[in-house]
Amino acid sequence: MDNFIFTSPTYFVFGKDTENKAGEMVKKFGGTKVLIHYGGGSAVKSGLIDRVKASLDKENIPYILLGGVQPNPRSGLVYEGIELCRKENIDFILAVGGGSAIDSSKAIAGGVLYDGDFWDHHSGKSVEKALPVGTVLTIAAAGSEGSGNTVITHENGMFKRGCRTDILRPKFSILNPELTCTLPPFQTACGITDIMAHLYERYLTNTKDVEVTDRLIEGLLLSVINEAPKVMKNPQDYNARANIMWAGTLAHNNVCGVGRTQDWTGHSIEHELSGLYDCAHGAGLAVTMPALFSYVLGHDVARFAQIAVRVWGCQMDFANPEITARKGIEALRQFLISIGMPKNFEELGAKEEDIPYLVDALCCGNGRPGYIEGFVKLDKNDCEKIYKLMV
Ligand code: NZQ
Ligand code: ZN
Numbered sequence: 001m002d003n004f005i006f007t008s009p010t011y012f013v014f015g016k017d018t019e020n021k022a023g024e025m026v027k028k029f030g031g032t033k034v035l036i037h038y039g040g041g042s043a044v045k046s047g048l049i050d051r052v053k054a055s056l057d058k059e060n061i062p063y064i065l066l067g068g069v070q071p072n073p074r075s076g077l078v079y080e081g082i083e084l085c086r087k088e089n090i091d092f093i094l095a096v097g098g099g100s101a102i103d104s105s106k107a108i109a110g111g112v113l114y115d116g117d118f119w120d121h122h123s124g125k126s127v128e129k130a131l132p133v134g135t136v137l138t139i140a141a142a143g144s145e146g147s148g149n150t151v152i153t154h155e156n157g158m159f160k161r162g163c164r165t166d167i168l169r170p171k172f173s174i175l176n177p178e179l180t181c182t183l184p185p186f187q188t189a190c191g192i193t194d195i196m197a198h199l200y201e202r203y204l205t206n207t208k209d210v211e212v213t214d215r216l217i218e219g220l221l222l223s224v225i226n227e228a229p230k231v232m233k234n235p236q237d238y239n240a241r242a243n244i245m246w247a248g249t250l251a252h253n254n255v256c257g258v259g260r261t262q263d264w265t266g267h268s269i270e271h272e273l274s275g276l277y278d279c280a281h282g283a284g285l286a287v288t289m290p291a292l293f294s295y296v297l298g299h300d301v302a303r304f305a306q307i308a309v310r311v312w313g314c315q316m317d318f319a320n321p322e323i324t325a326r327k328g329i330e331a332l333r334q335f336l337i338s339i340g341m342p343k344n345f346e347e348l349g350a351k352e353e354d355i356p357y358l359v360d361a362l363c364c365g366n367g368r369p370g371y372i373e374g375f376v377k378l379d380k381n382d383c384e385k386i387y388k389l390m391v
Contacts, residue, residue, distance in 0.1 A: 001210050001259040008253045010146050011172040014246065016238075018176045019136050022052045022094065023059035029132055029171040031092025034063040035085055037105045039097040040070065043138060046182055052096055052136060064088055069097065072274050072281070073104040075154045078118055081108035085131065095135045095170075098191075099142025099151075099281070102135050106150035106168045109133045122152055122161040123366055127168060135173040140180055140245040141191030141282060143198055143252020145173035153275050159365055160275035162267075175249065177241035185232060189339040190282025192228045192244065196221060196332075197266060197285040198251040200293075203307060204263035204375040206300075214306075216256045220247050221311045225335065232339050263374035266292050269386060272358045277349050286341035287348050290333040291389035294326070296376045301325050345391045355387045 011028075013021055026034055034056060036049065043049050044067070056063050066081055085093070085108060095105035109131040111118030121127050137145045144150070148169040151162040180188070199217045224247050230240035250256065269292060270284040277284075297304050305321040308314040308328020317323045333343065342348045363370050363380045371379040378386070 002207055002261070004258040006254065006258045007166055008146060008169070008255065009166075010170045010253070012146070012175060012249070013172065014175045014242075016176060016178055018174045019048060019051050019179065020055050022134070022136055022174060023055035023057070023061055025134055025172045025174065026056065026061055026092055026094060027059045029092070029134065031061060031094075031132065031134075033088065033090050034061055034092045034094050035081065035088070035090045035105075035108070036063050036065050036094050036096060037081065037101055037108065038065075038067045038069065038095070039101045040068065042182065043096050046179070048136070048138065048179060049096060052094070063094075064090070069101045069104045071098075071100050072153045072160065072278055073100040073107075073151075075119060075152055075156070078104055078107045078111060078152060081105075082111040082118060085112045091131060093131055093133045095133060096138070098137070098139035099144040102133070102137075102142070102144040102170070103150040103152060105133050105135075106130070106144070107152050107163070110150070110163070110168060119152075119154060121163045122150075122154075127163065127165045130167050132171045133168065135170050136179075137173060137175050137245070138179045139183055139187060139191050140177075140241070140248035141194045143195070143248050145170060145175065146249045146253035151271065158275050158278075159361055160271040161366055162271070173249070175245055177238055177245045180241050180245060181236050181238075183235070185235065186283075186340060187280070188231055188235065189228075189341055190280040191248065192224060192339060193282035193286045193336055193341055195224055195244070195248045195251045197282075197289060199224075199256065200289060201263040201266055201374075202257040202260070204296075204303065205260040206375065207260040210260045213256050213258065213260055216250075218307070218310045220251055220256065221307075223247055225311070228339055261375075265372050265374040265376070265378055268362060268372050269383065272362045273348065273350055276354065276358065276361075279348050279350070283342050283348055286336040287344060287350075287390050289336075290329055291386050293329045293332070295382070295386050295389060297322070297325050297329070299376045304328055350390070352388075352391050355384060358387055359383045
């Protein structure tokens with residue numbers, strides 16, 4: 001196991017009706033004037049924004065609203081949010097929504113206290129300081145409620161880039177599984193896929209002897225695989241929603257990723273897809289994962305065979321472990337199809353003729369050196385072959 005430093009300072013408030021504690025939480029973490037930042041309308045329609053406002057009113061905390069965050073959040077609204085926060089002397093940002101509202105909030109939080117262009121933070125410059133962010137989560141998916149990451153799509157070119165720093169980890173996150181009951185089945189499934197991807201990207205490691213984190217990941221994957229069909233069948237199943245919601249947080253606050261190298265080439269490959277086609281991140285991952293894993297399987301057959309046996313219940317073929325490894329990838333693919341995820345470029349809305357553009361943006365865009373590196377180093381040729389496997 002590698003040396004590590006781990007901090008997960010977010011204060012989690014979990015359970016029914018907890019959104020009514022938003023005001024109390026903002027006060028606890030020192031907010032005196034709040035920007036409530038939210039998405040395209042689901043939180044307004046469900047009455048959630050009104051409940052959050054009432055809870056701030058109860059604590060006499062003034063606020064302003066900025067809605068309209070799109071899935072795959074855009075740079076334009078981040079610039080607008082930064083200006084608004086400066087003009088209104090905002091000292092706390094409350095994200096209400098999913099990964100997109102939270103990531104947009106984090107990008108604004110870092111941008112308000114920075115003299116230059118916030119995009120610098122998405123091009124490798126570290127964030128030195130940021131406004132505090134709190135979240136009221138409405139979808140179990142991205143794990144942004146417990147992570148230090150923000151992923152934004154730059155409208156000038158439609159490419160998507162992330163920024164990661166512990167400074168951007170939320171001060172608090174309110175997780176009420178009931179709020180996720182209004183999700184359309186497709187979004188529920190996209191969230192489940194993203195959670196699984198976060199676990200897989202950590203499982204694919206080159207570090208030896210990481211039994212504890214291996215077992216944490218396997219346990220979370222088993223739980224998600226068990227609970228997912230329940231919510232797909234009955235969207236109102238509170239306990240299944242609750243289990244998936246907490247799994248989503250644990251999958252990405254890095255408790256499962258410490259002390260080991262991680263992959264993340266899968267996310268980089270996908271981000272080009274959701275950046276260019278504006279598809280849902282989880283749907284893009286459903287198409288990416290089986291292709292990528294099949295391509296890199298030879299790098300560590302034993303690791304893929306291990307997850308096949310421990311998570312997917314495959315029988316170990318000791319004479320030919322590669323057969324077991326491939327069965328595990330196929331089991332993942334079939335599972336994703338069973339919850340309604342796309343299985344290829346066509347179903348995702350991606351186009352084969354764009355592959356040269358995708359490869360170039362992936363390997364060379366935004367100052368990248370001509371390759372991406374994680375579990376395996378992938379050059380342009382590799383990435384082209386992986387995208388072709390998705391067609
Ligand atoms: O905008 P509204 O109207 O709220 O609708 C949203 C949106 O259309 C809807 N939705 C959310 N909660 C709902 C709901 N509809 C009904 N009822 C509810 N309770 O769902 C749609 C998707 O929302 P979004 O916030 O985009 O979903 P998600 O949480 O999957 O976030 C995806 C974004 O997070 C990034 C992705 O790249 C993508 O841009 N990621 C962020 C990460 C991080 N910060 O740590 C890590 C991830 O790997 C990921 O890259
Ligand atoms: Zn993800």
